[in-house]
Amino acid sequence: MLPLRHILFPTDFSDRSLSVVPYVAALARKYGARVSMLHVHENVYMLPVGTGLIPIPTELPAGDAEKELNGFAVAELSGMDVTRTLLQGDAATNIVEFAQTENVDLIAMPTHGYGRFRRFLLGSVTAKVLHDVTCAVLTGAHLETAATAGDVAGFNRILCSVGLQEHSKETLAFAARLAGDFQAKLEVVHAIEVQDTGAALTDVGKLMDEVGATGDVFVKVGKPVDVVRDLARSVPGDLLVVGRSAEGGALRGEAYRMIQESPCPVISV
Numbered sequence: 623m624l625p626l627r628h629i630l631f632p633t634d635f636s637d638r639s640l641s642v643v644p645y646v647a648a649l650a651r652k653y654g655a656r657v658s659m660l661h662v663h664e665n666v667y668m669l670p671v672g673t674g675l676i677p678i679p680t681e682l683p684a685g686d687a688e689k690e691l692n693g694f695a696v697a698e699l700s701g702m703d704v705t706r707t708l709l710q711g712d713a714a715t716n717i718v719e720f721a722q723t724e725n726v727d728l729i730a731m732p733t734h735g736y737g738r739f740r741r742f743l744l745g746s747v748t749a750k751v752l753h754d755v756t757c758a759v760l761t762g763a764h765l766e767t768a769a770t771a772g773d774v775a776g777f778n779r780i781l782c783s784v785g786l787q788e789h790s791k792e793t794l795a796f797a798a799r800l801a802g803d804f805q806a807k808l809e810v811v812h813a814i815e816v817q818d819t820g821a822a823l824t825d826v827g828k829l830m831d832e833v834g835a836t837g838d839v840f841v842k843v844g845k846p847v848d849v850v851r852d853l854a855r856s857v858p859g860d861l862l863v864v865g866r867s868a869e870g871g872a873l874r875g876e877a878y879r880m881i882q883e884s885p886c887p888v889i890s891v
Contacts, residue, residue, distance in 0.1 A: 623803050631646050752866065806835065812839070
């Protein structure tokens with residue numbers, strides 16, 4: 623089984639955060655993981671009177687935030703090992719530092735902000751977390767309505783996007799083990815620029831053999847983001863697994879856009 627022992631769930635108490643809860647619950651139950659729910663009470667900056675002065679961070683009472691934190695998703699996460707932590711300061715910085723110091727294996731958080739074009743937005747906090755951490759990150763689905771715990775008892779179909787770089791082994795191995803743990807169907811997709819599917823199928827097959835993965839393989843001509851998005855829509859998948867850069871987990875352009883445009887939740891590793 624995957625070593626998912628500690629899940630970090632940052633929340634701002636919004637409907638976007640609530641939509642992530644069923645996925646946190648499904649993973650925590652499967653792996654017996656402890657859940658650290660974290661809310662960061664951000665500072666308000668006051669602008670002093672005068673020109674050329676630096677804004678001053680002002681701490682506000684966190685009483686209401688503490689009350690909301692203690693009451694958020696209690697029923698949905700009942701029976702699990704859940705701790706609730708309230709911090710003050712910059713949200714992204716605190717999330718990254720908490721993940722690094724508390725040996726977090728996976729962070730689960732919403733993807734986007736509000737507004738008419740929210741499907742195509744990656745919030746600044748989420749973007750920084752994806753770029754700065756090295757653990758796996760699950761980002762919430764771009765759905766109009768939140769899933770319920772009954773909808774996400776597990777995953778039945780997992781789609782994994784792979785290139786042929788060294789880091790692809792880690793991405794595919796994660797997806798294969800996750801699919802095995804949930805007894806889900808694994809579907810591996812690889813995009814190519816020119817019509818040479820035979821060679822690409824051979825290369826992807828070798829990669830699957832190296833990590834011991836079994837599943838269907840799709841090799842399609844086109845840009846990786848378009849190929850993966852369209853396949854995730856047509857299959858459809860319950861979850862998409864993509865890779866981030868092997869260098870510090872940094873989020874690169876293709877992974878960034880896949881997370882933005884995926885119609886289902888994404889775990890980036």
